[in-house]
Amino acid sequence: MMMVFAGFETTTNLLGNGLLLLARHPDQAQTLREQPHLIPAAIEEMLRIEAPVQRLSRMAAADFELPDKRIRKGELMFLLTGAANHDFAPFPDPERFDIHRAPTGYLAFGDWIHTCPGAALARLGAEIAFTALLARSTSIPLAQPPRRHDNLSVRALKELSLTLT
Numbered sequence: 001m002m003m004v005f006a007g008f009e010t011t012t013n014l015l016g017n018g019l020l021l022l023a024r025h026p027d028q029a030q031t032l033r034e035q036p037h038l039i040p041a042a043i044e045e046m047l048r049i050e051a052p053v054q055r056l057s058r059m060a061a062a063d064f065e066l067p068d069k070r071i072r073k074g075e076l077m078f079l080l081t082g083a084a085n086h087d088f089a090p091f092p093d094p095e096r097f098d099i100h101r102a103p104t105g106y107l108a109f110g111d112w113i114h115t116c117p118g119a120a121l122a123r124l125g126a127e128i129a130f131t132a133l134l135a136r137s138t139s140i141p142l143a144q145p146p147r148r149h150d151n152l153s154v155r156a157l158k159e160l161s162l163t164l165t
């Protein structure tokens with residue numbers, strides 16, 4: 001059941017967030033139509049800039065010190081991975097969607113021992129979907145302003161209305 005829930009909503013949100021990025025950047029969508037081999041790199045950038053999972057939580061297994069804070073064993077911590085994906089040291093001009101950026105080291109799939117085991121499947125699903133959509137469309141502008149879910153952990157669209165030509 002965890003595989004189904006961890007894999008379904010997240011991938012749905014990658015598709016929604018990615019579609020919105022393509023709708024808002026028609027020039028880059030056109031580049032992807034002309035050069036579909038760039039689609040996998042564009043998906044990495046979608047995952048960085050609009051990560052479906054924005055926040056992870058952990059419970060401290062032991063006391064430890066951060067530069068400005070002491071964490072005690074048992075305390076709950078929220079890790080703002082979505083913010084880390086917009087850190088301008090590794091990602092210059094982080095608010096700019098750039099299909100040529102080919103980002104690495106971003107945290108959309110977590111890190112270390114709990115790194116997402118479904119990452120390859122999610123990337124493959126997104127590549128198939130965006131390749132098919134771009135091949136069969138000439139433009140995908142927004143029909144109405146999108147509406148987002150009000151959620152700090154999950155970056156997800158409630159409604160995305162597009163005009164597909």
Ligand code: HEM
Pocket residue numbers: 002003004006007008010011014051052053056057107108109110111113114115116117118119121122
């Ligand atoms: C774009 C799609 C996806 C995103 C953004 C995503 C994101 C994540 C993140 C951030 C974690 C780490 C959670 C943590 O450290 O607390 C994670 C773990 C996990 N993901 Fe994904 N995921 C995606 C797709 C999938 C798919 C397709 C599957 C399964 C088919 C899956 C199954 C899991 C499972 C089972 C874990 C728990 C791993 C563990 O705790 O060791 N995910 N995912």
